[in-house]
Amino acid sequence: MNYQGNYAFLDENSKKEIRRTILKAVAIPGYQVPFASRELPIARGWGTGGLQVSLSLVGEEDVVKVIDQGSDESVNAVNIKKMITDTTGVDTTIHTIESTIIQSRHRIPEVPLTEEQILVLQVPLPEPLRLIEPSERKTKEMHAYGEYSVSWLHIFEQIVRYGKASMQSDYPVIVNGHYLMAPSPIPRFDNPKMNQNEGLILLGAGREKKIYAVPPYTDVVSIDFEDYPFETESFSGAACRMTGLTDVFLDELQDEKTGESYYLTNDQSYMLEVLNEQQNTVTGGGTHE
Numbered sequence: 001m002n003y004q005g006n007y008a009f010l011d012e013n014s015k016k017e018i019r020r021t022i023l024k025a026v027a028i029p030g031y032q033v034p035f036a037s038r039e040l041p042i043a044r045g046w047g048t049g050g051l052q053v054s055l056s057l058v059g060e061e062d063v064v065k066v067i068d069q070g071s072d073e074s075v076n077a078v079n080i081k082k083m084i085t086d087t088t089g090v091d092t093t094i095h096t097i098e099s100t101i102i103q104s105r106h107r108i109p110e111v112p113l114t115e116e117q118i119l120v121l122q123v124p125l126p127e128p129l130r131l132i133e134p135s136e137r138k139t140k141e142m143h144a145y146g147e148y149s150v151s152w153l154h155i156f157e158q159i160v161r162y163g164k165a166s167m168q169s170d171y172p173v174i175v176n177g178h179y180l181m182a183p184s185p186i187p188r189f190d191n192p193k194m195n196q197n198e199g200l201i202l203l204g205a206g207r208e209k210k211i212y213a214v215p216p217y218t219d220v221v222s223i224d225f226e227d228y229p230f231e232t233e234s235f236s237g238a239a240c241r242m243t244g245l246t247d248v249f250l251d252e253l254q255d256e257k258t259g260e261s262y263y264l265t266n267d268q269s270y271m272l273e274v275l276n277e278q279q280n281t282v283t284g285g286g287t288h289e
Contacts, residue, residue, distance in 0.1 A: 008055040009087040014038055018056040018211070022202060025213035030175030031143070032126050037209040047080055047105060048206030050122035054084060054103045057118065063091045065099035069106045070249075070266035076105065094269040106169070108190040110248050110270040113199025115216060121184040123205040126212065128172040128182040148180045151223060159228050168233070174221045175214060183220075189232045189249045194220040240265045243274045 008015065014036075021035040040048050058064065066081040068074035072094045080103060081092055093099050096111040103120040113119055129139045132150045142148065151172055158166045165171070169185040173194065183191060184203055194201060194214055201214040214220060224230035239246045241262045248270070250263040265271035 003087050003089075005087065007088060008058055009040070009083070010038060010052065010055050015056040018052055021211045022053065022056070022213065025202070025211050026200070026215050028179075029215055029218050030179030030181040030212060032210040032212045034209055035211050037206045040206075041083070042079065044207040045124060046076060047103070047122040049204030049208075049211070050103050050105070050120045050206075051080055051083070051204075052206060053120045053202050053204040053211060054101055055087070057120075058084060058088055058090060058101055060088070060090065062100045063093050063098055065093050065096060065102045065269075067102070067104045067107060067109070067267075067269075070251075071268050073268075095273065096269065106185050106187075107249070107266065108186055108193045110265075110267040112193075113197055113201075115198050117199040119199055119201045121186070121201065121203045123182065123184045123203045123210075124207070125170070126182055126203065126205040126208050126210040128170075128180050143179060146178065148174075148223075151180060152225070155223060156225070159225075164228070164231070165224070171230075172223055174223060176218050180223070181212065181214075181220075187233060187249060188222070188230075191220070191222045191230070192232065196220075235263070238263045240271065243271055243278065245271075245274060 018035055021033045025031065025033045037049065038052060040051060042048060064081065064084055066077045068077040071077060084090065085092055096102065096109040100116060101118050101120065102109065105122045108119065127139055128151065129142055132154060133139050133142065155165050169187050170182055171188045171191055173181050173183055173191060175181045183194060196217055196219065197214065198216055200216055203212050222230040235246065235250050238250055240248065240250060241264060243265060245265055249266045251266045252261055252263055254261055
């Protein structure tokens with residue numbers, strides 16, 4: 001490694017300040033803790049909040065995985081991964097089970113997290129009340145008093161208009177029975193994965209200068225009504241064309257030759273792992289990498 005700057009790019013005082021912010025966020029699940037967001041060699045809005053969290057936590061023994069909307073090979077994921085490895089020299093992987101720190105944009109991996117893992121989610125808009133109330137002072141008061149009726153009203157308006165809640169991502173949740181939280185623009189399909197998750201989930205918003213957390217084994221409940229319960233995306237009748245999986249989040253694609261629609265597992269590394277297992281079962285050979 002030819003890099004001669006600070007380990008993990010940030011200076012030690014910056015990393016200490018961010019780690020103190022993380023500790024407070026873990027102590028108050030779902031609460032948005034302000035922090036002094038640093039300048040990075042990538043534009044704000046492209047994962048600077050999550051990257052600062054990752055850089056503050058990564059150590060020499062860590063194994064890092066970075067994904068962008070389910071892909072380990074997207075430009076954003078590759079660039080973030082390269083910056084982490086260039087400034088730390090740590091190992092990387094595409095396998096969720098092998099990683100200790102996972103930085104992700106817009107997805108929670110299909111493989112469940114363990115107690116030894118940290119999931120870092122990139123967040124563009126951390127305030128779930130912002131579209132309803134533009135004042136930061138007023139949203140803080142609403143969080144303090146648990147005045148979240150406007151969020152239920154927002155869902156109710158969607159039900160009246162469309163017959164169901166129409167939010168496809170960033171569907172608000174209640175954390176630990178108190179704070180309303182934006183889970184980042186993950187699909188509704190991933191919301192239940194946050195509930196009683198074994199791993200630590202950290203959410204960083206660099207542009208908005210906020211960090212918040214979901215500690216392990218914390219209750220996370222998507223807001224809904226008794227007669228209109230929360231529902232994830234339905235892929236009824238659809239299956240991954242490569243693996244046959246039906247219980248994962250699927251991407252709908254179009255065959256360029258036939259024009260027909262087909263589905264693939266969004267989590268590409270998980271799809272590859274399943275394909276390897278299926279091939280191993282058929283051939284009776286060793287594990288394929």
